[in-house]
Amino acid sequence: MDDCWHAPTRDPSTGAPLADPAKFPNGIKHLADSVHALGLKLGIYSDAGAMTCGRRYGSLGYEEIDAKTYASWDIDYLSQYDNCYNQGESGTPQISFNRYNTMSKALNATGRPILYSMCNWGDDGPWNWASTIANSWRISGDIIDQFAGYDDRCPCEDALDCKLPGYHCSAATIIDYAAPLGQKAYVGGWNDLDMLEVGNGGMTYDEYVAHFSMWALLKSPLILGHDLGAMTNETYSIITNSAIIGINQDRYHTPAIRRWRRALAGQEATYSKAAGTPSIQLWSGPVSDGSTVVAILNTGEEGQKVDLLMKDVFKDKRTAQLGRYRAYDLWQKVPLSQSRAGATGEGAHFTPKQQQLQRYMSKGYREELDGEPMVWGKDVGLYETMLPNVRVKAHSVRVFQLYSEPGAPKTGSNVKTNIGTHCDEL
Structure with missing residues (x-):
C-alpha cells in the first residue's frame, strides 16, 4: 500500500496509526x-518525517x-520509508543514519520479520551506511515511466555529488547513477x-526489456509498480523471463559492473x-554456476553495432584468452519445445510447467535447472576473442550468458567470428 492509506488522525489515546475507514472498512x-x-505478502508505506509526501x-x-x-497488522514489508518533511534531519551521513536507524530498531524490537526499505533518495550516501540498518535503500529521486531524456526535476549529473535528487528520473539516468555503486551491495x-515501470505504458517493449534487464543485473529489488489486474501478455512475458530473474536472484549476489561507457x-x-x-x-558480472552475464x-x-571483446568482459583479462565461450542470448526466443514461452498475439503465454520454474530461482541459477533448457536462453554459438557485430537497437539491451568451454580446441587468437553455422551478425 502506497501513501494515503491513513485515517485523518492517529488514535487519540495511544498515538497509533489508523487506517482510513472508508478505504479499509475491515481494517x-x-x-x-x-x-x-x-500466498502473497503485504507492504505498507510511511515516511521518516513529520508528514508523508502526500501530507498524511x-x-x-x-x-x-x-x-x-x-x-x-502482520505487515511484511515497510516499503519506501520516505524522506519528505524530515524537519531538517539530514545533511550528514550521521544525521540521516540516526533518523532511519530509529525505525530499524523499532522494527527489530517487534520480533516480526519486516523487510525494511529506506527511501531517502540517495541523500547523504546511504550506500555507505544503510547496510547495517536496512534491507535496501533508494539511490536516487523517483523514477518516471520514461526510458531516457533529461528533466530539470531530476537535475543531478552524478549520484555521488547530488544536492537535489528530485524526481522524474528516467531509467537510463538511474542506471548511470547506479554504475559506481555495485561495490556497495551486500547479501540482505x-x-x-x-520500483519497476514495466507495464505502465510509457515505454516501448524494447525499453521495458532494457529497464527490467538492467534492474535485474544490478540486483535491485524487482518490485512491480503497475496494475496487476490490467497486465498484458506482453508485460507478463517480460517480468517472467526466468533467465533474467535467475540472474537477479543468483546466490552469488554480486551486481554486474559497468566495464565501459x-x-x-x-x-x-x-x-x-x-x-x-x-x-x-558494456556491463558484466559473475554468476554462481561459473558463467558470466553480459549486457x-x-x-x-x-541502433548501434558492437564487437563484444572478451578482454573487455572479464575483470581478469587473462581469463579471456583461456578458451572459447558458449553464448546464450537471454531474450532471444528458441523453439517451442525448449522456450520460455510461445509468443502469440501481443505477448507470450506460459504453460503451468513454465510458471513452476519460477520457484527454482531462489536456489541458484542452474543448480535446479540443468534439465530445463527453456530457461537458458537461445544458444547463439561458440566464440573466441569476441562476439562480432552485435546489433543493439535504439533504447534497448542485448543480454548474454557466457559459459567457458576449456576443452574446445583453439584455432588461434585471430579468430574473430563465431564458430559453427550461426549468422555473422547477432
Missing part, C-alpha cells in the same frame, strides 16, 4: 490476512508505536533503483559523462 489486519491467503502523518517521533502497529542489503557512433563531439547522456555501455546497453536513439 489492515483483515487485508493482510486476505493477501496472505493468496509521518512516523518521525512515532517509530516505536508505528512499528508495533505494523507488526500487529541492496541498492534500490526504484562510450559515445554513440557519430556523436563523439557532443558526448558528456553526465548521467542520462545517450551512450553505448550491452544502448541508451541512444539510433
